[in-house]
Amino acid sequence: DAAAFTAVGAAYKLPKESEAEQAARGEAITAALLQAARVPAAVVAEADEIVSLATELLPIGNPNVVTDIGAAADCARSAAASSQLNIAINVASLDAGAGAEFAPVLKQIEEVIARADALHDDVVAAITR
Template identity: 50%
Template sequence: MRTYPIETYLDNLAARIPAPGGGASAGLHLAQAAALLGMVARYSDGEKYAEHARSITAIRETADNLREWALSLSEEDIEAFGGVGAAYGLPRSTAEEKAARKQAIAGALVEAGRVPAKVVAAAEAAVGLAEQLLPIGNRNVVTDVAAAADAARAAATTARVNVEVNLAGISDEVERSELLEAIATVDDIALRADKVTAAVREVIAR
């Protein structure tokens, strides 16, 4: 997917095919957030920002790694969703086949839920980078910090509903608890992202 032209990706997203869908788009929201943070960090280089050079370098490197991870998560989501479709397509003519199919579906749903759960964790990291970069980054590109925060927010909230939709078919309490715990931070992530955006709007309104 990462080698698609953007138009091809959007055509596939709009098509009546199982994937890519919302889960993959959550990963791309995250990738855009990370890319924007990397860009702001690169504009915050030089003598003027020497006092914060170490922090800015760390932010840039972390954002670049996060961008790569986000793309991988988008691809993992497509693969996991394919696994769910394959499980639902298993035969169910006999009691044994029905039992095997049920078990396969449950396992596939857990895997499909774990991918967006990882996106939530990565989105939290992206918002943290935006919080760090906001007070020390180049003011000429400060709006891109807000754009990054908003993109990370979208990644987290989109990923949450993609975890929740899989929870409906998961009965194992340990696995359910694992996924519920992974998305418990989303409201806080959204609040923190909103605060970054509000702070940027105050800066540009002066």
């Protein structure tokens, strides 16, 4: 993420005096912003996997660690929600066509958050019985 963000800053610092420089700078900015959005998109895939695993573990896991399962899902939810913000800020500077590749990831984030929230509620219910 840090390297991708550094590339965005470097692209914005490219010269822009001539039309050729402006075109090259624009292409560099677009490429850097796309890469900067791809990094948190990869985090979303990992968060999705963690929530899936936590959901599988809850009914079969040791009752003494049920809160650890919930905490893992909550951390994954946070990672997905944070990734949503990072993707949004990078895509906001792109034209609609360039940012379109992230539409499925943004939908996936909503699903991960909803599943993590449901699992959180299930964990609370399990420990308050």
